Amino acid sequence: MSKYAELFATESRDHLTAMEHALLELESAPADRSALDALFRSVHTLKGMGGAMGYGTVSTLSHAMESLLDRVRSGQESLTPPSIETLLQATDALASAVAASTTGRESALDISTLLTRLAVPAAPAQGTTRVLQIVLDPGTPLPGARAQLIVGRLARVAEIVRVEPDVAGMESAQFTGEFTVQLRSAEAIEVLGDAARAAGFVSSLVEVVPRDEVRQTPLSVDATWNTGDLQAPLQKYVRIESRRLDGLMDLVGELVTMRDRLQVVASRHGDPALDEAVAKAGRLIGELQDGVIGSRLVPVWQVFDRFPRVVREAARAAGKEAVLVVEGREIELDRSLLEQVADPLVHLLRNAVDHGIEPADARVRGGKAVEGRVLLMARRERNSVVVVVADDGRGVDRQRVLAKARRLGWVTDDTEMLSDDEVLRIIARPGFSTAEQVSEVSGRGVGIDAVLAKVRGLGGAVEFSSVEGKGTVFQLRLPVTLAIIPAIIAQVGAESYALPLTHISETVQPAAGALRRVQGRPVFVLRGQVLPLYSLRALVGAAGRDPEGQQIVIVEATDRRAAVLVDRLVGQQDIVVKSFDLVRGMSAGFSGAAILPDGTAALILDAGGLL
Amino acid sequence: MSRQLLVVSVAETLYALPSELVREITTLPSQVTRLPGAEPSIRGLINVRGQLFPVMDLCHRLRGVPGNEAVDVLVVVSDGKTLGLLVDDVRDVIPMDEPAASVTAPDEADTSVVRGVGHSGEMVVIELDVPKLVRSSLA
Structure with missing residues (x-):
């Protein structure tokens, strides 16, 4: 299976599950708008995904489902037990179609019967036995009489088959106000509902699916869906909430910082066994870091x-x-x-x-x-x-x-x-x-x-x-990633700053005479090329005077290069980029901060902004 | 209506902040990273368990002189922004009525972030407008 097909299969499974949930909710509460919307969204997404992958059966079937749901959402049609059943069957068929498509067996499926059923507004055939479940408002006066009145109203639009409880049961003191009416009618549920409500005091009225009846009339298409297709194959992809990955990334960032700190502390002890253990742990942390970064890549x-x-x-x-x-x-x-x-x-x-x-x-x-x-x-x-x-x-x-x-x-x-x-x-x-x-x-x-x-x-x-x-x-x-980047740590006075390696072309020990002034501006001459020269001390407004033996970092961005004078270069390390709430008046050119091995924060100099 | 306020002392004056805006109380670490260009009352950036945020010297902000004795940092969060407030001492949590907004403390260098003066029993405290304080300092 190709990578895309796998991804498609994984994602489809989520939508199919969501569809099933929504349908089951709708079965007990056909007017549940949020369940209907959820169902519609999943069907719509599957349609789009199927279309993008070129899976004809998936997109055709989901399109037909979407059309039916569209009619329901616009009020042209209401969800009846038979139409919910059809949608459930279509969902099963869709699951099979997804499985078949992703393994290249798509053409083996026949969905014509389902398509017809989805296309035709689902009106129950004349004479179908249907069951209404009715609940009276709590505290309805004379509930037995009211219930009988409702049954009487229903009798005007339908043929009453059976009422549960019977008249005696309704008039007894035990009557809770809940009763079911079995009737034969081809009318839409709204018509039946209006008729019943005309009698007043109806708290709720739902049509329930007579389970056994639905099972007795299977669609011919059912036979082609092998239950084996519905069994989820072992998934190669797992969906993870991105927040969790961000959390892992933060932790690994801390761990990387801690590793560097541990190395600094261990080196003071001069114990070879400790050094070895720290080095091993360091390698593992490095691999863990690569793994977590890798899991965030798409x-x-x-x-x-x-x-x-x-x-x-x-x-x-x-x-x-x-x-x-x-x-x-x-x-x-x-x-x-x-x-x-x-x-x-x-x-x-x-x-x-x-x-x-x-x-x-x-x-x-x-x-x-x-x-x-x-x-x-x-x-x-x-x-x-x-x-x-x-x-x-x-x-x-x-x-x-x-x-x-x-x-x-x-x-x-x-x-x-x-x-x-x-x-x-x-x-x-x-x-x-x-x-x-x-x-x-x-x-x-x-x-x-x-x-x-x-x-x-x-x-x-x-x-x-x-x-x-x-x-x-x-x-x-x-x-490749935002969270951890290699950088050079430079110092002016006692302050440390991080310069991301992506913007550094080289570091140089300036030779005598390489620092000059051209038209009043300081420049650095690097192999015959004249570069503008900035002093990190001046850029950050640090106190003190430039000491002897300063070093130069050549930064570059968009073909532009500049030389930055620093007191000392401490070394190169992976830094964890942290954002913080910027303070008013702060100099531009700092894109965040990094936590150094000793736990202090170092500002990250944004070379792109500097240039 | 009575609210819970955290009372702190800054330069021997009592200030109060709504306790629900205070996320934690910590001590000023020895290492503070200076923020170039920031106003003088901003001490710099501190690292508290991997989270970085700027710390403001409340004495400097309110009185115009650095609070050299201060070591306690109240971490306040307003509008999703985090700011540390450096104070001399954290006293108590007290219930307090809405402050009388018209009364201002006489010797404040900066009253723009004072919400009013209130009292709890014998104690007279100046309530700070924390959201305004945060807005005035953080971009």
Whole structure:
């Protein structure tokens, strides 16, 4: 069984169980709206899932069930015992269809009888014996007489077969106000109910299924459902509430911190046996950490599979032709990260259709295929996942971007050429849009700036390149997980700060003369390249003066690099990222904090924000 | 209506906070991480069993001078945000009526976060507006 088929089978089972529950609830309380809604949701979800997987029987059957439920929800039809029975049988059939579909035996099923029964409003045939259970309001005066009055009203619309208790029983002092009426009628339950209620003092009235009768008239389709199909095969996937995974992740984070602390303490004792035990425990904790991180990973298709529709609709709205090509659907990302990156991706995809892909006639003139192509691709690169959004459209018109940037005073007048990096910086500035008119699709005030901010906030980076006439490429570099990241710990004075490794290209011991000033600004010259130089001491407003022997960390993001001067580098370690409630006035550029092995908190310097 | 208030002392003045907003009482750890750019009354970030939150020196906030003797931290939660309040001493939990909102303490440097003055028996206490205090400090 393929991975998708397994996932489908697992998820379907939950819905089938929910459907069964809801149906059984409806059986005893046909007017229970929440049970009806729950049933409808599950059927609807199964229909969608079955359709997406290409399982014809599943989607056809659930569609027929959905139609019936639709009629009930809109009040055209009410749920009668026979229709509930049909729905129960359809649920069983659906379970078989799921089992058969996921193992490739779908064609063996015949659901035609069920489909007919689901399609026809379930009116009981003339003369069917039905049973009504009626309860009088508590404290009804002369309950026996009232009950007989109700039976009399019912007799006007139905043929009364039997009443339980009988007249004597109703008039006795033991009569509780509960009685059943067996009658023959083809009327809808509402008609019978109205007739009974006309007599007054009816607290509740329900139609009960005469169990034996239903069993006597099995559907012909029943024979084809082998009970073996209903037995759940051993599940390969288990659904876990995400809150539990988050809790585990927190605990593992604490454990990782504790491991580092333990190593520090143990190293003071110089006991080889202790060192060995600590090292072993450390390895196990590392494996546990990998395992927990792994359990939070989900394939990107869980979000990517929504996007073909996004592109299709964006194209339709823009009057263009475009198709989305998805690659690397199997690549895995932390689930919370994947959820958070969905919005930026939607924006980039709409942007590609809206500003990238040309109208069909322009594409033909340019010698391109009529249909524009938008590529969405995920791939693994060392400790990160790269998501690419590329289009084969017109590319960015650099001259126009340059002209606009000049007009807005964002570049100096003598700027003649814009690099990819500069273009990104300009189009990412809030308020920039070269679109002549704000389009319905992507020009809604959220721009590339929002995309950049979001991705950076997740500890990622955005790269951009565009060739005029050929297309535009956005690359999102994301960490695989948010919770634990490798970082370098740097100090100024007695304070420690964590610098995530994703943004560090190297660390250097500056040679004499490498620190200079150019046009009054401090710079660091690294192998002939002049980089802006920041002092961590100044950035964090720490007291004290720069000591001798300071070190330099080269940080990079989106093709930009900078040198950061620190007093000391303590070392590299995995840090557990913790958020905290930010204090007003606090310097920007800190994306959270990490707990160090000694239990203190170190702020995490956000290199993306710094640059 | 009578409510449960936690009474603390800050610079020899008694202050009260609704006890349902106080999640726990802990002591100030030896290590506090300074938060660059934060107002002076914010001591910094502390780690309490793996959870990080900023701590405010209540004496500094209310009187404008650092409360150097203070070691007790009340962890208050308001609007889902967590803030530590550094106080000299935690006294008692008392029932108290709604404070007289018009009366303000005479020698307060900052009265914007004072809800009013009330009393329980002989004791006169200043009730703090904790949600306002948290809002004014946390982004």
